[in-house]
Amino acid sequence: MAELAVERVTLRFGGLVVLDDVSLAVERGELCALIGPNGAGKTSVFNCISGLYRPASGRIRFQGHDLVGMKPHAVAQRGVARTFQHGELFPHLTVVENLLVGRHTRFRTNIVGETLFSRRVRAQEVEHRRVTEEILDFVELGRHRHTTVAELPFGMQKLVGFARALALEPQLLLLDEPSAGLNRDEREDLARFILRIKHELGIPMIWIEHDMQMVADLADRIFVLDYGRPLAEGTPAQVLNDPRVIAAYLGQAAA
Amino acid sequence: MPFASGYFRTSYARELRLVDTRAQAASLTVFLAALGAFPFVASSFLLDLANQFFLASIGAVALMLLTGYAGQVSLGHAGLLAAGAFTVGILVKEANAPFWVTLPAAAGVGALLGVVFGLPSLRLRGLYLAVSTLALYFVVHYVGSEYETERGFSTGIIVDPPALGPLVVSDARAWYFVLLAAAAATVVLALNLLRSRSGRAWRAIRDHETVAEALGIGVPAYKLAAFVVSSMLTAVAGALFAYYRGFVSIEAFSLFLSIQYVAMVIIGGMGSILGALLGAAFVTLFPYAIEALIEVLPTPERYANLVFAVNYAAFGLVMVAFLLFEPEGLVGIWRRVRDWFVLWPFRQRPLAGTK
Numbered sequence: 001m002a003e004l005a006v007e008r009v010t011l012r013f014g015g016l017v018v019l020d021d022v023s024l025a026v027e028r029g030e031l032c033a034l035i036g037p038n039g040a041g042k043t044s045v046f047n048c049i050s051g052l053y054r055p056a057s058g059r060i061r062f063q064g065h066d067l068v069g070m071k072p073h074a075v076a077q078r079g080v081a082r083t084f085q086h087g088e089l090f091p092h093l094t095v096v097e098n099l100l101v102g103r104h105t106r107f108r109t110n111i112v113g114e115t116l117f118s119r120r121v122r123a124q125e126v127e128h129r130r131v132t133e134e135i136l137d138f139v140e141l142g143r144h145r146h147t148t149v150a151e152l153p154f155g156m157q158k159l160v161g162f163a164r165a166l167a168l169e170p171q172l173l174l175l176d177e178p179s180a181g182l183n184r185d186e187r188e189d190l191a192r193f194i195l196r197i198k199h200e201l202g203i204p205m206i207w208i209e210h211d212m213q214m215v216a217d218l219a220d221r222i223f224v225l226d227y228g229r230p231l232a233e234g235t236p237a238q239v240l241n242d243p244r245v246i247a248a249y250l251g252q253a254a255a
Numbered sequence: 256m257p258f259a260s261g262y263f264r265t266s267y268a269r270e271l272r273l274v275d276t277r278a279q280a281a282s283l284t285v286f287l288a289a290l291g292a293f294p295f296v297a298s299s300f301l302l303d304l305a306n307q308f309f310l311a312s313i314g315a316v317a318l319m320l321l322t323g324y325a326g327q328v329s330l331g332h333a334g335l336l337a338a339g340a341f342t343v344g345i346l347v348k349e350a351n352a353p354f355w356v357t358l359p360a361a362a363g364v365g366a367l368l369g370v371v372f373g374l375p376s377l378r379l380r381g382l383y384l385a386v387s388t389l390a391l392y393f394v395v396h397y398v399g400s401e402y403e404t405e406r407g408f409s410t411g412i413i414v415d416p417p418a419l420g421p422l423v424v425s426d427a428r429a430w431y432f433v434l435l436a437a438a439a440a441t442v443v444l445a446l447n448l449l450r451s452r453s454g455r456a457w458r459a460i461r462d463h464e465t466v467a468e469a470l471g472i473g474v475p476a477y478k479l480a481a482f483v484v485s486s487m488l489t490a491v492a493g494a495l496f497a498y499y500r501g502f503v504s505i506e507a508f509s510l511f512l513s514i515q516y517v518a519m520v521i522i523g524g525m526g527s528i529l530g531a532l533l534g535a536a537f538v539t540l541f542p543y544a545i546e547a548l549i550e551v552l553p554t555p556e557r558y559a560n561l562v563f564a565v566n567y568a569a570f571g572l573v574m575v576a577f578l579l580f581e582p583e584g585l586v587g588i589w590r591r592v593r594d595w596f597v598l599w600p601f602r603q604r605p606l607a608g609t610k
Contacts, residue, residue, distance in 0.1 A: 052465065075469075076468075076469060076470055082469060088466045089466075090458065090466075090467075093458055097455055101470060102470055104456060104472050105471035107452045111480055114451040114452060114453050114454075115447050116447065126266075129267040130267055
């Protein structure tokens with residue numbers, strides 16, 4: 001059974017049909033790319049999964065539970081973590097603090113203990129601080145740990161967003177254009193991190209991406225959306241040579 | 256390390272410390288000693304000023320948590336102070352309740368009102384939220400004044416000085432230590448919250464509410480928690496104010512008081528506990544400074560009846576000036592001055608094009 005199964009999801013804003021009968025499934029340890037021209041509804045799929053949008057019909061099953069109708073924070077507590085297209089970090093917090101916010105659901109403290117900074121709270125803070133350091137090692141951001149995020153260049157901010165999602169210890173990772181705005185070196189680093197997550201942690205990932213070379217090189221499977229409708233699905237070789245996909249991206253004549 | 260070539264943190268626990276380096280500990284000790292010695296050398300006027308500052312700083316820190324950290328605007332602060340003060344007044348008048356009953360009761364009333372004040376924040380934001388807290392302020396104000404007139408205390412309620420067993424806190428010096436302890440406890444409590452999960456969740460909500468929610472933070476619960484914590488502290492400050500003045504009257508809790516607390520947070524510098532304290536000191540001392548300035552004029556008696564008007568006008572001007580020219584507030588000025596001394600004889604200039 002698939003780890004995540006989006007089943008016949010339709011999303012409407014008033015009369016506008018944003019997603020029309022979209023289905024996709026991701027297995028454990030699988031890296032699935034979600035591609036499509038601008039406005040195809042890729043991010044809307046993520047917003048439906050993470051509970052920010054509520055689809056008009058359809059089901060989203062994750063590890064046997066239906067996510068539709070759950071509040072975003074409840075979805076995150078189930079282990080669904082995501083990154084955002086523009087980073088969307090907490091600019092006034094340091095890198096470590098951003099990651100600790102990512103670990104919010106893993107803390108076992110209450111506000112009364114926190115006001116007194118009890119021994120338990122202190123122990124938890126130290127423990128989670130240690131874990132953030134492991135994640136910082138993983139994404140090679142250790143030297144910026146105490147930098148306020150607003151002071152970091154954009155590429156590094158996106159990497160912090162990636163690390164913040166990892167900090168949640170996710171069971172499913174939704175990556176929304178993680179490579180957009182990154183230079184070549186940063187992209188290569190990112191590709192390495194994504195592959196390491198896949199091979200070492202086995203976390204299933206859905207990955208929205210516009211860099212077709214990167215998709216062709218890394219993805220196990222590709223879903224293509226066009227105007228909110230599923231257009232094609234399959235291995236990179238199948239999908240990227242599909243005349244319908246080429247037409248959607250480059251126009252009818254090119255196909 | 257006897258020959259350490261610098262200052263190093265060697266454990267994560269050290270990163271959590273409120274007082275980290277030896278220099279910080281030393282200066283804190285000196286500062287506390289000075290605070291302890293102050294009432295034995297200060298005049299009764301200065302002592303009263305210090306007490307007013309301590310009371311204001313509790314309210315300012317409480318509002319800073321709510322507005323400066325959790326990002327929720329409130330114009331109802333005077334209503335919460337009034338609620339605390341009236342809880343004391345009513346319990347003392349009606350039930351002759353002692354200090355150790357009225358203070359927790361005030362905190363309880365504050366917590367309850369915090370939920371009420373906070374509920375609109377689940378739907379409203381910014382200006383709309385401010386207006387809804389303003390409406391709630393008027394409700395509290397109305398209830399207070401109704402109580403006064405219905406029970407025939409139209410001039411106010413007299414509250415006897417609190418007794419802790421045989422110890423009666425009545426003279427200014429005793430009050431100084433009580434209020435200092437209360438203010439210090441508030442600061443420590445606020446700093447504790449800010450270095451743990453709730454404080455980070457509040458700042459995350461302030462910066463990006465949707466993202467905070469997508470990362471697993473139950474935004475409504477944390478917004479309400481911010482209102483409850485802030486309101487409890489404020490109500491306790493109101494209760495202490497009632498005991499300190501020995502008198503409760505709704506006239507002391509005008510809308511201008513709410514504005515003054517907002518001013519403390521803005522003038523002090525958003526998102527800084529030190530800023531809340533600096534702002535509280537500034538706003539507390541400001542009217543006295545204006546008065547002293549007018550005294551210096553050649554014929555002060557001619558302006559005597561203008562003092563209030565000048566005070567209000569100058570206060571407004573200062574607030575606008577801070578918003579325009581120093582959005583980081585007093586704490587921003589403090590940081591610049593500190594950096595200047597740290598870097599001296601070198602000078603730091605912002606790179607061209609940044610800010």
